[in-house]
Amino acid sequence: MTTTETPRIVPPVSANPELQALATQFLALEARLLDEGREEEWYGLLDDELLYTVPIRQAAEPRSQEIDRNAFRVRDTKAHVRTRLDRLNTDHAYSEIPPSRTLRIVGSVEVEEIDRPDVIKVSSALLVYRQRGIDPHFDLIPCRRYDQLRLTPSGPRLLSREIVLTETALATPNLGVFL
Amino acid sequence: MTAISPETADAAAILDRVEASLKNDLVPVEIFNDEAVFRAEIEQIFTKCWVFVAHESEIPKPGDFVQRRIGLDPVIVTRDGKGGINVLSNYCRHRGTQVCQTDAGNSRFFKCPYHGWTYSNNGDLVGTPHMHDAYGERLDPKAWGLIRAPRVATRQGFVFASLDPDGPSLDEYLGGAGWMLDLIVGLAPGGMRVAGPPERYRLRADWKTAAENFAGDGYHVDTLHWSVEEVAVAQGMQATCEIARIYEFENGHAFAGHAWTKAIHPGYVLWGYAPEITQHFDLSGLDEAQLHVVNHEPPSVGTIFPNLSFIRLNTPSVPGGPMSVITSFRQWQPIGPGEIELWNWQFVWDFMSEDEARDSYVNGQFTFGSAGIFEQDDTVAWEGAPRAARSPWMRKAGMEFHLQQGNNSQVDQSHDPSWTGPGRKRNTGYGEHAQLHFYRHWLNVMRGNTGAGTEGAESA
Ligand code: FES
Ligand SMILES: [Fe+2]
Numbered sequence A: 001m002t003t004t005e006t007p008r009i010v011p012p013v014s015a016n017p018e019l020q021a022l023a024t025q026f027l028a029l030e031a032r033l034l035d036e037g038r039e040e041e042w043y044g045l046l047d048d049e050l051l052y053t054v055p056i057r058q059a060a061e062p063r064s065q066e067i068d069r070n071a072f073r074v075r076d077t078k079a080h081v082r083t084r085l086d087r088l089n090t091d092h093a094y095s096e097i098p099p100s101r102t103l104r105i106v107g108s109v110e111v112e113e114i115d116r117p118d119v120i121k122v123s124s125a126l127l128v129y130r131q132r133g134i135d136p137h138f139d140l141i142p143c144r145r146y147d148q149l150r151l152t153p154s155g156p157r158l159l160s161r162e163i164v165l166t167e168t169a170l171a172t173p174n175l176g177v178f179l
Numbered sequence B: 001m002t003a004i005s006p007e008t009a010d011a012a013a014i015l016d017r018v019e020a021s022l023k024n025d026l027v028p029v030e031i032f033n034d035e036a037v038f039r040a041e042i043e044q045i046f047t048k049c050w051v052f053v054a055h056e057s058e059i060p061k062p063g064d065f066v067q068r069r070i071g072l073d074p075v076i077v078t079r080d081g082k083g084g085i086n087v088l089s090n091y092c093r094h095r096g097t098q099v100c101q102t103d104a105g106n107s108r109f110f111k112c113p114y115h116g117w118t119y120s121n122n123g124d125l126v127g128t129p130h131m132h133d134a135y136g137e138r139l140d141p142k143a144w145g146l147i148r149a150p151r152v153a154t155r156q157g158f159v160f161a162s163l164d165p166d167g168p169s170l171d172e173y174l175g176g177a178g179w180m181l182d183l184i185v186g187l188a189p190g191g192m193r194v195a196g197p198p199e200r201y202r203l204r205a206d207w208k209t210a211a212e213n214f215a216g217d218g219y220h221v222d223t224l225h226w227s228v229e230e231v232a233v234a235q236g237m238q239a240t241c242e243i244a245r246i247y248e249f250e251n252g253h254a255f256a257g258h259a260w261t262k263a264i265h266p267g268y269v270l271w272g273y274a275p276e277i278t279q280h281f282d283l284s285g286l287d288e289a290q291l292h293v294v295n296h297e298p299p300s301v302g303t304i305f306p307n308l309s310f311i312r313l314n315t316p317s318v319p320g321g322p323m324s325v326i327t328s329f330r331q332w333q334p335i336g337p338g339e340i341e342l343w344n345w346q347f348v349w350d351f352m353s354e355d356e357a358r359d360s361y362v363n364g365q366f367t368f369g370s371a372g373i374f375e376q377d378d379t380v381a382w383e384g385a386p387r388a389a390r391s392p393w394m395r396k397a398g399m400e401f402h403l404q405q406g407n408n409s410q411v412d413q414s415h416d417p418s419w420t421g422p423g424r425k426r427n428t429g430y431g432e433h434a435q436l437h438f439y440r441h442w443l444n445v446m447r448g449n450t451g452a453g454t455e456g457a458e459s460a
Helices: A017-035 A039-043 A078-088 B006-023 B035-046 B131-135 B170-174 B176-185 B207-216 B218-224 B226-230 B288-296 B354-367 B375-381 B384-390 B392-396 B433-446
Strands: A046-057 A067-077 A101-113 A119-131 A139-152 A155-165 B026-028 B050-055 B064-070 B073-079 B085-089 B104-106 B109-111 B118-120 B125-127 B151-155 B158-162 B192-194 B199-203 B244-248 B254-258 B299-304 B308-316 B323-336 B339-349 B400-402 B424-426
Touching: A017 A039, A017 A101, A017 A119, A017 A139, A017 A155, A039 A078, A046 A078, A067 A078, A067 A155, A067 B354, A078 B226, B006 B026, B006 B035, B006 B433, B035 B323, B035 B433, B050 B064, B050 B073, B050 B170, B050 B323, B085 B151, B085 B158, B109 B125, B151 B170, B151 B176, B158 B170, B170 B176, B176 B288, B176 B299, B207 B254, B207 B299, B207 B308, B207 B323, B207 B339, B207 B433, B218 B226, B218 B375, B244 B433, B254 B433, B308 B354, B323 B354, B339 B354, B384 B392
Parallel strands: A046 A155
Antiparallel strands: A046 A067, A101 A119, A119 A139, A139 A155, B026 B400, B050 B158, B064 B073, B064 B104, B073 B085, B109 B118, B118 B125, B151 B158, B192 B339, B199 B339, B244 B254, B244 B424, B254 B299, B299 B308, B308 B323, B323 B339
């Protein structure tokens, strides 16, 4: 098991308000594209080196052992994401036909500059409301995301995303939606 | 049939209907979401059958423990200081408070948070606060220890517990399924280990639906999972049933394999494992029938009754990527009528390097896991049965599920007369025989017939 890295205390407002605005806008755009079923446009925001992971969380003591960073629900490269999108586009990915109606609420965005001038770290809270097919109920997927964005001339690109689910057992039947 | 307790009284009438339906290869809808049936399942099945609780590789060191479930009951599976494995109920003997609040960890003791009774990781009561004033003397550590599963046994590192002090041994209970487990995970010294802790996801599905699917439902593959073929992560799905081999064993276990050497090419032995993997294999311990199975008709899926299933497939993680064989074991944990938690473990070979193990792990999750491109669709297809089962209309209409697939089919579904392994083998996936086998055994056990050798009344 890997322990959580000691969280660095970042100021509530980024030292660089421009970067803060850029990151917040990026996360909002991403969330809206996914909510609006515009996955291909969202795909355009992914860096070629993307690493998208959902580690496994268990109830553990001490708390630093809850997240096992060597254990994965998902560990996707961009090629994996491409395959997922292609599958969704076949019209036979039955769990997502019709696509889940989602609302992604992104908040608590914090930006941290690192020693690479073209990359920033962004952490955010995400709550996904998901109503699937003709379900009479909805599911909620709460998580925290630890991202790295690459700043390119054509705008920020998602370089890495680690999704730490709030729950140990998912209350939704699958992760057929992107977080 | 043994006596039906008050809790199972309502279930008895339903079981009569199941018996009548099964004679016609039908299954009544109400068993998939019913309070009384569910209670009876917990009482008759999960407190009597051998139930999987952990793999030894999850608790390798003294003090290691994982928290698991047997039916609805939380149990702590521990490795004690002497290397022994204990399956302990997670209820304090004083007032029932749960003494362990974590899913996994390492500890010599479990201290109850309520009044502080403290148990050793072998279950013994070893401490009671204010012992002198409160009790005057030491309470007997065994008599007041955590209540233990009466029987614990392992096969290939798979730890099973039985809450029934009597009945067949694990090896007797597993029978042909144990023989199959040996050839699935026992091919290399050291066998297989878990790649990580189980990932858990809640499904509005009944555990039986999942268990019967993995027992050998090849029929759904080229419909429900067709998208995976369309994106070229799978190939030849339309032949799934045609090239399937169904293995049925006593006590409700069933597996489905595929005749790869026939369907693909004669060199496609051992599930299509790459030479880097097979060079570690030692097949010398296998009997003749096992050798035939691993080389020519190896199991792809299977269910060990009641709720442990397995899948192994050869798949590229992305189209055009290198093929790799993944192995997942999964447990359908009943949490209420028509509701389960799916617990999914990827398994890797013990000899694998860290990188090889991670690649196999990730590939397994990409196909069979909460975000798996196969599994996503299963998780929701299974939601229909419990909804129908709860419907007053469907119940009034006497809805039954159709398992008569083989009745008029011209495909030869008879038992292979040349089969020398345990149980029975059929050389087609058509006929829903693995599922019928599962439900017939389910009925037997619900009626209190848990011993081996009760399958005589089952299908020909
Ligand atoms: S309930 Fe555990 S010590 Fe009282
Ligand atoms: Fe399936």
